[in-house]
Amino acid sequence: MIIIDTDVLIEIFDKHSTKGNLALEKLNEAGEDIAITALSLHEVLFGIYKYGNKKVKRIEQLETLAFTRDDAAQSARLELNCEKKGKKIARIDAMIAAMAINRNATFFTFNDKHFKNISKIKLL
Secondary structure: OEEEOHHHHHHHHOOOOHHHHHHHHHHHHHOOOEEEEHHHHHHHHHHHHHHOOOOHHHHHOOOEEOOOHHHHHHHHHHHHHHHHOOOOOOHHHHHHHHHHHHOOOEEEOOOHHHHOOOOOOEEO
16 A cells, blocks of 8 residues: 655646656556545645635545554654654654554655654655
8 A cells, every 4th residue: 555645645636747747657657555644635625625726526535544543652652753863753744654654555755854764664
């Protein structure tokens, strides 16, 4: 399974984005199931509601993974480990990373630097 980050989703849904087209090709070549997290869904829907974009139906069709108790525990440990190393991570990034790790999924993001201090995460 490949979990897609918010930044990748935004590019894919932008019809004029070369970066998004290349990302979509990469996902198609991988041939795996794809999903998003409920957290990324929140981020995308916030932008859609705020700016009046009408792409809600397309996004709602994607498999959306719920944030669980195990994800909460894992993300707290990830955030603390990063903090101990002096490499702060945004809480939502820790939460999304935990979801990918707990599901043994590959994570596709354009913000690799946000996740480089998490050794357990598999990036596409």
